[in-house]
Amino acid sequence: MIIQFCGLSGAGKTTLATGVKNQLSEKGVRVEIIDGDLYRSKLGKDLGFSKADRQENIRRLGFLASRFSAHGIVSIMSVINPYEEIRTELVNSYENVKTIYLDCSLETLFQRDTKGLYKRTLLPEDHPDKLKNLTGVNDQFDRPDCPDLYINTGLKTISECTDDIAGFVLQNLDSDFPLRSETMHFKGLSNE
Numbered sequence: 001m002i003i004q005f006c007g008l009s010g011a012g013k014t015t016l017a018t019g020v021k022n023q024l025s026e027k028g029v030r031v032e033i034i035d036g037d038l039y040r041s042k043l044g045k046d047l048g049f050s051k052a053d054r055q056e057n058i059r060r061l062g063f064l065a066s067r068f069s070a071h072g073i074v075s076i077m078s079v080i081n082p083y084e085e086i087r088t089e090l091v092n093s094y095e096n097v098k099t100i101y102l103d104c105s106l107e108t109l110f111q112r113d114t115k116g117l118y119k120r121t122l123l124p125e126d127h128p129d130k131l132k133n134l135t136g137v138n139d140q141f142d143r144p145d146c147p148d149l150y151i152n153t154g155l156k157t158i159s160e161c162t163d164d165i166a167g168f169v170l171q172n173l174d175s176d177f178p179l180r181s182e183t184m185h186f187k188g189l190s191n192e
């Protein structure tokens with residue numbers, strides 16, 4: 001299974017991907033988090049934040065996710081993933097791709113601003129640190145029309161969001177999904 005997150009910077013992608021991975025690992029489900037920040041620094045050093053580069057980034061990470069997924073590893077793409085067109089392309093290219101939209105109001109994101117990116121959009125046009133293409137503020141973000149799961153991280157706690165996503169993954173795993181212990185099978189969890 002491939003979980004493609006989409007959501008603005010600070011919406012909670014890294015936090016929730018990590019929580020979900022921990023929760024699912026306890027149930028024997030193997031998870032790989034394909035985090036935009038990390039994988040860009042390893043596999044996407046040539047890519048910036050133009051539309052073409054963001055599209056290429058998601059295509060590369062989608063392919064990688066499909067390889068993990070083919071080997072029984074739930075791949076969580078923890079990326080902004082701003083374009084409906086590319087999200088749909090992934091859904092049509094690979095098996096069992098689910099889109100999870102992590103929504104959060106800009107007001108809350110400006111308050112969180114853990115990386116200081118949002119305040120840089122408020123600088124004067126000619127300031128050297130001015131950020132002119134932050135997704136959702138002054139760069140394109142297509143809100144998904146009908147995601148498989150919608151979560152508003154400004155209205156729910158981290159724990160509630162983590163439970164919702166982990167529950168969604170478990171519900172959507174194939175009944176013969178391979179668990180880490182060779183003797184365990186997903187069907188075996190159904191009597192919980």
Ligand SMILES: Nc1ncnc2c1ncn2[C@@H]1O[C@H](COP(=O)(O)OS(=O)(=O)O)[C@@H](OP(=O)(O)O)[C@H]1O
Nearest residue numbers: 008009010036037049054057079080081133134135
């Ligand atoms: N202009 C601009 N817009 C958005 N994000 C920016 C930008 N510049 C740098 N960053 C940092 O890059 C991280 C997002 O990378 P992604 O690979 O997820 O982006 S994308 O899906 O290709 O659009 C993003 O990480 P998160 O904050 O975890 O979302 C930012 O730290």
Ligand SMILES: Nc1ncnc2c1ncn2[C@@H]1O[C@H](COP(=O)(O)OP(=O)(O)O)[C@@H](O)[C@H]1O
Nearest residue numbers: 008009010011012013014015153156157158161
């Ligand atoms: N419901 C929530 N879900 C996820 N993160 C939350 C939530 N509420 C508050 N936060 C906080 O918001 C921030 C999200 O940061 P991060 O996970 O790095 O986002 P992203 O990876 O989308 O940039 C963290 O400081 C986290 O503690």
